[in-house]
Structures are given as C-alpha cells and as structure tokens.
Amino acid sequence: MGLQTILFIVFGAVALGAAVAAVVLRNAFHSALALAGSCLGVAGVLVSLGAPILAGVQALVFAGGIAALIKFGPASLRDMTRPGSLGHSRWWWMGVAVAVALCAALGWAAFSHDWGLEPESGLIPSGSIQAMGTTLIDPAGFVLPFASTVILLLVAFVGAARLVRRR
Amino acid sequence: MTVVPLAWVLVFSAALFCVGLYAVLARRNGVTILMGIVLMLDAVLINLAAFWRYGELGTVSGQVFALAVAFVAVAEALVGLALFIALWRSHGTAVLDDVDSLGEREGA
Numbered sequence A: 001m002g003l004q005t006i007l008f009i010v011f012g013a014v015a016l017g018a019a020v021a022a023v024v025l026r027n028a029f030h031s032a033l034a035l036a037g038s039c040l041g042v043a044g045v046l047v048s049l050g051a052p053i054l055a056g057v058q059a060l061v062f063a064g065g066i067a068a069l070i071k072f073g074p075a076s077l078r079d080m081t082r083p084g085s086l087g088h089s090r091w092w093w094m095g096v097a098v099a100v101a102l103c104a105a106l107g108w109a110a111f112s113h114d115w116g117l118e119p120e121s122g123l124i125p126s127g128s129i130q131a132m133g134t135t136l137i138d139p140a141g142f143v144l145p146f147a148s149t150v151i152l153l154l155v156a157f158v159g160a161a162r163l164v165r166r167r
Numbered sequence B: 001m002t003v004v005p006l007a008w009v010l011v012f013s014a015a016l017f018c019v020g021l022y023a024v025l026a027r028r029n030g031v032t033i034l035m036g037i038v039l040m041l042d043a044v045l046i047n048l049a050a051f052w053r054y055g056e057l058g059t060v061s062g063q064v065f066a067l068a069v070a071f072v073a074v075a076e077a078l079v080g081l082a083l084f085i086a087l088w089r090s091h092g093t094a095v096l097d098d099v100d101s102l103g104e105r106e107g108a
Helices: A003-024 A028-048 A052-072 A092-112 A128-136 A143-164 B006-026 B030-055 B061-091
Strands: none
Touching: A003 A028, A003 B006, A003 B030, A028 A052, A028 B006, A028 B030, A052 A128, A052 B030, A052 B061, A092 B006, A128 B061, A143 B061, B006 B030, B030 B061
C-alpha cells in the first residue's frame, strides 16, 4: 500500500466516524465539535487526492469558519443543549433506511461502472498549485466566477447581519 | 506508487453524503439539519476534487468548481444560522416541528 492509500483510509475513517457522531449526538455543541473533526478529516482526504489548496480551504473555511460559527452561535443558546428538544424525529428509522439505500445504490453504481480513468501517480501533481493561483486572477480564466463568489459572500454577510439584528 | 481506485473515493463521498442526508431527514433541531447540509456539501467537494484528480489533471477547472462549492457552503451556513437565531428570538425554539406559523407566535 502506498502512502496515498494509507492517508486516504485513515482520514476517510476519521471523517466518516466524526460525521456519524455529529449526526447522532444529542447535544448540538458536541455535534458541532464532531463536525469540525469531520471537516478536518475531509481536508486530509483532499491532501491524499493531491489537492492541497482545497485541503487548506477546507480546514480554514469548514472546520474553522462554519463549525466555529455553529459552536459560538446558536449551539450555545439555551435551547440547543437542553435534552428533550433535541432528539431525532419519531420516524428516524425511515431516515436510516433512505440513507442506507441511497448509499448502497451509489456504491453499486461507483463499483459497477468502468470509469476508465487512470490517475497520474505521485502525491501532488506538479505545477497544479501555481496553475490554480494564476487561473484565479487571470482575466481569460476564472476571475469572473471568483469575483462573483466574493460578492455572494458579501451579500450573505450583510443579509445574515440584517436577519439577526434586534428590533 | 499505487493510487486509490476512483470507486473508493466515490463510495466514501456517497457515504458522507448519506450521513448528512440522515441528519436532514431525521433530526428535529434546525442547527443539526444545517450540519447535515454542510456534510452533504463536503461530499460534493470531494467528488469534484476526485474527478479533477482522476480525469482532468491538466486543467484547474475542477478545483475552481470545488472552491466555489466551499464559498457557497459558507454563504448557506451564514444565512441558515442567522435564520435560526431569528427563529429562536421570535418563537423561542429551533425545533422545526414546533415552528408551524410564518408570523410571530401569538402571545410570545
């Protein structure tokens, strides 16, 4: 087994285990902590896939930003840590059934299809980091989508601030 | 050096997606449902990165798309959390089963 396989299995197991914990735990604060762990595991998987920029974004934005937002925002509200208001719906087994069925169907599709894609070996494809950096600010590249996402974030920030303002 | 088969990565992201799906379907608390959506977006991001890695290594499009997914996830989490805080202020709860009116709760 190569280093990439080991990285993938270890971080994949961490990400999946923490994700299940985030979904099952009753206390929303504990759930948010597990969610941060899961996002860090996903960042490790992205490293094993040879996408270190995405891994950095994942660690900062998901594990750092979103999980912290949930922890210090609504998860600290009184209602969120009170048992009883928090459990699973009465029909939780239906959720399990749907999730397992969809996972089985997707797994069957992934394994039965011949993708015919052979990856270049090596951990990080050479030159991809530099190419990404230049393409994001290249007028002929992706500068417009990149700037649009910045505007989207600005609108989301202003909208969120407007929503939580006390009247 | 051997590499992980693409199907493994796809199955991993499918499993992550389904864990998130369970949270969306079965949890009663709005904030936990939001966490499920974040997990689902995570799975999408892994899929984009995997197909970039295994198919389109010469270009950066796949990574840029994944970056866009990350930004959208932040926007979604921000607005969603703001909505639940506003909901908590007006209804005193974030359990979605208890929220059955669009206006202010009477007497609250």
